[in-house]
Amino acid sequence: MRAQLVADFERFARALPRTWPDHVREAYAIDLRTQYLGQPVPHPIGKASGQLSLKAEQLEADAEAGLAFVVLKTVIGEDATGSRTMGAWAIHETKMKVELRSFGGRAGWTVTWKGRGWDGTLEEYLALVRFGRDLTAAGGPLAVPSVKLHLPRLGEEFVRAEYAHTISALARAWGREPLLVEKDFSPTLAGAALGDEQRRILRWIDGVPEHIRDAAPGETRVALKLMNARFDDAFQVEMLRRASRSSDAVTAFNRLWDPALGVAYGGWELSDRNLRVLREARVRGQLSGTGNVCSGRLVADYARTGCGSVQLHTMFQLPLSAYPASAGSRTARTLHKLVFDPQDGLIVAMLDAEGRGELERTAGELRFVDFGGHAP
Numbered sequence: 001m002r003a004q005l006v007a008d009f010e011r012f013a014r015a016l017p018r019t020w021p022d023h024v025r026e027a028y029a030i031d032l033r034t035q036y037l038g039q040p041v042p043h044p045i046g047k048a049s050g051q052l053s054l055k056a057e058q059l060e061a062d063a064e065a066g067l068a069f070v071v072l073k074t075v076i077g078e079d080a081t082g083s084r085t086m087g088a089w090a091i092h093e094t095k096m097k098v099e100l101r102s103f104g105g106r107a108g109w110t111v112t113w114k115g116r117g118w119d120g121t122l123e124e125y126l127a128l129v130r131f132g133r134d135l136t137a138a139g140g141p142l143a144v145p146s147v148k149l150h151l152p153r154l155g156e157e158f159v160r161a162e163y164a165h166t167i168s169a170l171a172r173a174w175g176r177e178p179l180l181v182e183k184d185f186s187p188t189l190a191g192a193a194l195g196d197e198q199r200r201i202l203r204w205i206d207g208v209p210e211h212i213r214d215a216a217p218g219e220t221r222v223a224l225k226l227m228n229a230r231f232d233d234a235f236q237v238e239m240l241r242r243a244s245r246s247s248d249a250v251t252a253f254n255r256l257w258d259p260a261l262g263v264a265y266g267g268w269e270l271s272d273r274n275l276r277v278l279r280e281a282r283v284r285g286q287l288s289g290t291g292n293v294c295s296g297r298l299v300a301d302y303a304r305t306g307c308g309s310v311q312l313h314t315m316f317q318l319p320l321s322a323y324p325a326s327a328g329s330r331t332a333r334t335l336h337k338l339v340f341d342p343q344d345g346l347i348v349a350m351l352d353a354e355g356r357g358e359l360e361r362t363a364g365e366l367r368f369v370d371f372g373g374h375a376p
Helices: 002-012 020-028 056-065 122-137 160-174 187-191 198-215 233-246 268-281 296-304 330-340 346-355 368-373
Strands: 034-036 039-041 045-047 069-076 097-103 106-112 142-148 179-184 220-225 249-252 256-258 263-265 287-290 309-312
Touching: 002 020, 002 330, 002 346, 020 330, 020 346, 034 309, 045 330, 056 122, 056 330, 069 122, 069 179, 097 268, 106 263, 106 268, 122 142, 122 160, 142 160, 160 179, 160 198, 179 198, 187 256, 187 263, 198 220, 198 233, 233 249, 233 268, 249 268, 256 268, 268 287, 268 296, 296 309, 296 330, 296 346, 296 368, 330 346, 346 368
Parallel strands: 045 069, 045 309, 069 142, 142 179, 179 220, 220 249, 249 287, 287 309
Antiparallel strands: 034 039, 097 106, 256 263
């Protein structure tokens, strides 16, 4: 199998087939199928919400590469009059800067930019949701909308009109049940005064999923993408445990906040903290890991904490020289590296886990969902 892996790594560097998950199952007897927000996906690797999921052509490239799912750029909620309580987050994106950031003697890639959420109209966003819906129906990646809605201060009520108008519009564009939606607690929220009180944050985590479900005309599944708050690990654990009770899924966790530079960042410091908190929390249920997912072994590390999937953003933006593949989109080059790398890819990570007795075959196959004992 390892000789086969070296050959596939070299062959797929020139062109990654769209059906590569089927090849992995046939050639290695490894079943990568899993779930995101309760929906079946062919493998655990998806794209996090951001600048790389706001155009139809980006989604088409993801489909061609065989990506499992895409979380669309985060739209800023509004009421029927167009008023937006979180309008400060509808900022046009500046140019993204991709660079290396060192932590603990390790250099990891990070990307920074000054923008926040979708800066177009709600109608334009709904058109993107419909395009993603149709692409999913045609066999492309599961395309899930992301939203930022009113977050009250203590003593304030939730602005229900904003939830009602935005969520009902998303439900109509989605066109089927259940509506899948991610609520984004962005890293910039950690840097804002709004996110400087623990009781306020916990109230959001407890209340937001309920208000989204109340606003939807039918069944809705809510994922909370949690920020890395400016508090210690114990509070991060509490956030995760509360979110696992209030929502249908949790994405853990958004990037770290650098108060001196006024930007969010990633790299090894981010993945170290995220994995540390996930291990301590020991939460069961629908988890999606994110943060410095730069190798298949990191995918396996997140899976060991109970994450049934992972979401990437930075890895899709590296200089072409950073990918071992010589052709294809950045999505295809990323998947090639994460899955087929003979040293650090997901296939070899699973084979090594089998050799240690960590994974056992079921009906002759290794199953990704058996990592961390989180098989449904």
